[in-house]
Amino acid sequence: NAGVTQTPKFRILKIGQSMTLQCTQDMNHNYMYWYRQDPGMGLKLIYYSVGAGITDKGEVPNGYNVSRSTTEDFPLRLELAAPSQTSVYFCASNPPGNYNSPLHFGNGTRLTVT
Amino acid sequence: AQTVTQSQPEMSVQEAETVTLSCTYDTSESDYYLFWYKQPPSRQMILVIRQEAYKQQNATENRFSVNFQKAAKSFSLKISDSQLGDAAMYFCAYRTAGGRDDKIIFGKGTRLHILP
Numbered sequence: 384n385a386g387v388t389q390t391p392k393f394r395i396l397k398i399g400q401s402m403t404l405q406c407t408q409d410m411n412h413n414y415m416y417w418y419r420q421d422p423g424m425g426l427k428l429i430y431y432s433v434g435a436g437i438t439d440k441g442e443v444p445n446g447y448n449v450s451r452s453t454t455e456d457f458p459l460r461l462e463l464a465a466p467s468q469t470s471v472y473f474c475a476s477n478p479p480g481n482y483n484s485p486l487h488f489g490n491g492t493r494l495t496v497t
Numbered sequence: 498a499q500t501v502t503q504s505q506p507e508m509s510v511q512e513a514e515t516v517t518l519s520c521t522y523d524t525s526e527s528d529y530y531l532f533w534y535k536q537p538p539s540r541q542m543i544l545v546i547r548q549e550a551y552k553q554q555n556a557t558e559n560r561f562s563v564n565f566q567k568a569a570k571s572f573s574l575k576i577s578d579s580q581l582g583d584a585a586m587y588f589c590a591y592r593t594a595g596g597r598d599d600k601i602i603f604g605k606g607t608r609l610h611i612l613p
């Protein structure tokens with residue numbers, strides 16, 4: 384049981400480049416989330432999804448896009464990378480119906496934009 | 498919009514002593530869930546304790562307990578008999594009780610140092 388898998392683990396981008404951070408989970412969780420964590424700071428919600436075909440903006444969605452075509456996958460797209468997007472990105476998931484259950488986190492992607 | 502505030506960026510406690518981390522939140526909802534997560538240097542997020550807003554009894558998990566004051570919108574974490582392994586970032590989190598608007602919002606965190 385792999386849980387939540389994020390790829391890549393590390394990436395360096397030049398300003399203006401684009402990339403997709405991949406996130407997949409094998410637990411049949413409906414709820415999925417993307418967070419960014421700047422150094423020494425908390426997690427800020429970028430986008431979230433309560434099921435396939437449904438996505439919503441979180442606290443800091445500007446500069447990002449997401450899609451949710453399947454229950455398993457929730458990729459995060461950066462179209463025009465900027466230095467302000469240098470951060471560690473975490474994907475997380477949660478099963479449906481049990482709002483008290485802990486989030487299942489991936490191991491994170493460390494992104495540097497130079 | 499819901500917000501979570503942790504007013505203590507850093508705290509230190511002597512090993513074996515007790516420490517309390519503060520968390521306040523703002524919401525207009527009556528039904529929600531609150532969590533404390535621990536993040537060691539490995540960056541892994543570990544659930545420490547959770548509380549349903551409809552329960553008046555404060556949650557406890559071994560050395561960890563909370564003081565949940567719903568009217569004051571306060572959710573503090575008490576760590577008793579602090580151990581070196583408790584050193585980490587601690588995040589308070591708020592979750593709405595389902596539906597389309599199922600966001601989980603985190604505070605900025607408190608870095609806890611354990612002094613031997």
